[in-house]
Amino acid sequence: MSERKQTATDAGQAALSADRKSNFGSTPDPWEACTRLEHGGDRSFAWSVREQVIDALPEDRERIEGRLLDALRRAGLSEAGRAFVCQMLALVAGPRSVPVLAALLKDPKSADDARYALQPVPGPEADAALRDALGSLSGPAKAGLIGTIALRGDTTVRAVLAGIRANPSEAPVVRDAAARALDHLKA
Amino acid sequence: MTPPLPLARRAFLKQSGLAAATAAATLILPSGLRGANAPSRKITVGIVGSGNIAHSHYGKLLGEQESVRILAVCDVDRERRDEGAARVNRSYGTADCKAYADFRELNRRSDIDAVFICTPDHWHALVAIDAMRNGKDVYIEKPMTLTIEEGRAVVAAARKHHRVAQHGTQHRSMKRFHDVAEYVRNQGLGKLERIECFIPPNNRHVGATWKAEPVPAGLDWEMWLGPSPWRPYSSLGCHYNFRFISDSAYGQVTNWGAHYLDIGQWAMDADAGGPVAVEGHGEFPSSGLFSNATKVNFTVRYANGVPMTCRTRHEGGGTSRFIGERGWLDISRNRMTASNPDLLREMQASGKKIQLELSNDHHENFLACVRSRKKPIADVEIGHRTTTVCNLGQIAMVLGRSLKWDPAKEEFVGDAMANRLRGRAMRSPWSLV
Numbered sequence: 001m002s003e004r005k006q007t008a009t010d011a012g013q014a015a016l017s018a019d020r021k022s023n024f025g026s027t028p029d030p031w032e033a034c035t036r037l038e039h040g041g042d043r044s045f046a047w048s049v050r051e052q053v054i055d056a057l058p059e060d061r062e063r064i065e066g067r068l069l070d071a072l073r074r075a076g077l078s079e080a081g082r083a084f085v086c087q088m089l090a091l092v093a094g095p096r097s098v099p100v101l102a103a104l105l106k107d108p109k110s111a112d113d114a115r116y117a118l119q120p121v122p123g124p125e126a127d128a129a130l131r132d133a134l135g136s137l138s139g140p141a142k143a144g145l146i147g148t149i150a151l152r153g154d155t156t157v158r159a160v161l162a163g164i165r166a167n168p169s170e171a172p173v174v175r176d177a178a179a180r181a182l183d184h185l186k187a
Numbered sequence: 188m189t190p191p192l193p194l195a196r197r198a199f200l201k202q203s204g205l206a207a208a209t210a211a212a213t214l215i216l217p218s219g220l221r222g223a224n225a226p227s228r229k230i231t232v233g234i235v236g237s238g239n240i241a242h243s244h245y246g247k248l249l250g251e252q253e254s255v256r257i258l259a260v261c262d263v264d265r266e267r268r269d270e271g272a273a274r275v276n277r278s279y280g281t282a283d284c285k286a287y288a289d290f291r292e293l294n295r296r297s298d299i300d301a302v303f304i305c306t307p308d309h310w311h312a313l314v315a316i317d318a319m320r321n322g323k324d325v326y327i328e329k330p331m332t333l334t335i336e337e338g339r340a341v342v343a344a345a346r347k348h349h350r351v352a353q354h355g356t357q358h359r360s361m362k363r364f365h366d367v368a369e370y371v372r373n374q375g376l377g378k379l380e381r382i383e384c385f386i387p388p389n390n391r392h393v394g395a396t397w398k399a400e401p402v403p404a405g406l407d408w409e410m411w412l413g414p415s416p417w418r419p420y421s422s423l424g425c426h427y428n429f430r431f432i433s434d435s436a437y438g439q440v441t442n443w444g445a446h447y448l449d450i451g452q453w454a455m456d457a458d459a460g461g462p463v464a465v466e467g468h469g470e471f472p473s474s475g476l477f478s479n480a481t482k483v484n485f486t487v488r489y490a491n492g493v494p495m496t497c498r499t500r501h502e503g504g505g506t507s508r509f510i511g512e513r514g515w516l517d518i519s520r521n522r523m524t525a526s527n528p529d530l531l532r533e534m535q536a537s538g539k540k541i542q543l544e545l546s547n548d549h550h551e552n553f554l555a556c557v558r559s560r561k562k563p564i565a566d567v568e569i570g571h572r573t574t575t576v577c578n579l580g581q582i583a584m585v586l587g588r589s590l591k592w593d594p595a596k597e598e599f600v601g602d603a604m605a606n607r608l609r610g611r612a613m614r615s616p617w618s619l620v
Binding site: 039040041042043044047048054055058083087090091092111112115116118119120139140141142143144145146147148150151173177180181184187 | 475585
């Protein structure tokens with residue numbers, strides 16, 4: 001072994017030894033830490049995830065999408081963590097994400113986050129999930145959902161929207177949203 | 188479409204002899220009665236958002252009492268709306284100006300002609316579209332919208348409802364900015380080589396973490412957030428500071444960039460188009476409440492190859508500098524300098540081949556267009572294109588990569604992720620539809 005290599009090895013062992021004796025813990029996994037994000041809390045690990053999502057090359061985005069979906073399934077997912085992961089999915093999500101997001105879309109507590117992720121996802125799978133959620137949501141969440149459906153230009157939903165607009169048992173905010181959506185889809 | 192008001196206010200007063208009578212507040216009639224025989228020619232105004240920016244409008248509009256009447260003020264903060272309405276009523280000596288907590292109520296008043304939109308940026312598009320849908324002309328503070336998608340929707344609404352819609356980039360109505368843009372368009376600097384815009388720093392810092400606070404009495408926090416993602420209230424992130432949080436605005440890129448990049452767009456004859464490429468590298472805080480770039484550095488490039496940069500300058504404030512083969516011109520609100528005084532003299536000369544529209548007062552221009560139904564000096568299409576340049580810079584800095592932009596299709600070329608950043612889903616029940 002050359003003198004330079006021997007010196008490097010010694011230095012490495014010394015560092016390892018120092019680490020074992022130190023009080024530092026291991027660095028948290030940012031993909032796990034971001035799911036425990038709280039409003040006002042340290043978001044530096046979420047930032048690390050964000051950087052990985054943004055820097056992902058097109059051929060690597062499916063893998064990143066998978067990691068985000070795994071994050072959504074983690075136990076202990078916080079509300080802020082869910083919102084963050086959905087905002088990241090809005091950048092990379094494809095049809096593979098739709099079933100997971102569709103489940104979140106039907107729950108009023110998570111519907112906005114799911115819609116944030118789904119709105120830019122191209123393709124009929126996302127359209128179908130959005131249409132399907134119309135039967136599960138009510139009030140403001142349903143109004144927001146109608147807006148997203150219309151913005152995506154899904155004309156197959158016109159008859160359903162006409163029914164909502166005419167239904168007196170729907171909340172005014174929902175009926176108004178349906179009326180505007182029909183106007184938008186007519187244009 | 189609302190019929191045009193055929194007479195200028197002063198001419199009408201002179202002809203009708205109503206000058207003294209209209210000084211009273213009781214002659215304000217609904218816009219539906221604004222026809223040729225209507226007894227009032229005052230343009231009736233509502234102001235949505237009653238913070239610092241709105242107060243500059245109060246000051247201006249209250250000085251135009253012969254031609255304008257503020258009928259309503261709206262803010263989700265009771266203290267602010269009451270203060271705004273009280274200021275108006277003090278000035279008029281009446282109690283007619285009403286305060287609203289919800290802009291939709293104000294927009295549905297049939298006696299209001301025009302709405303000034305002075306809310307945080309994340310509300311601009313929704314308030315403007317709702318106002319235009321209800322037959323109001325709009326003056327939209329800059330930046331016109333938060334996202335590119337919102338901007339296109341605002342333009343579409345203005346055209347659909349035949350509304351006059353002015354973007355609040357008042358540099359367009361300052362003669363020195365006009366003169367520079369016109370001079371550059373006439374090749375006064377010879378071949379234009381580049382434009383350099385400087386904007387002030389995003390210099391607020393409130394620490395790496397923050398705490399939720401009780402919502403103050405009188406503030407409707409849910410309505411303040413409106414379409415932006417939910418977060419708990421913090422006094423650090425409300426009112427003026429919204430601009431440092433990317434859920435609501437894009438920092439100084441849209442705050443000052445909307446002004447200085449706008450003059451670049453004007454000089455580049457890009458009011459109906461825009462650049463074809465952008466690259467940027469911003470420095471963003473990775474912790475804390477504020478999320479917008481603390482250091483801005485991006486460059487857009489036009490089809491003729493001319494680049495326009497936008498960078499943070501920590502001292503000296505904002506400027507636009509135009510650099511051509513004959514020298515440079517540097518312009519801000521307070522001063523104008525040149526590499527050679529001859530350029531400044533030449534710039535003032537008359538008889539230029541290309542003559543740009545001249546407005547010396549952004550409010551007067553808007554009010555005149557409300558009467559004439561002509562497009563204002565900073566029509567929403569122009570505002571949208573300038574705001575798009577801000578957005579292109581923001582997106583390039585967020586992604587940290589070079590992007591190609593198709594200004595006709597308003598799409599990034601070959602970058603799906605960048606295209607997704609042109610818009611965003613809104614929190615329920617809000618939507619662009």
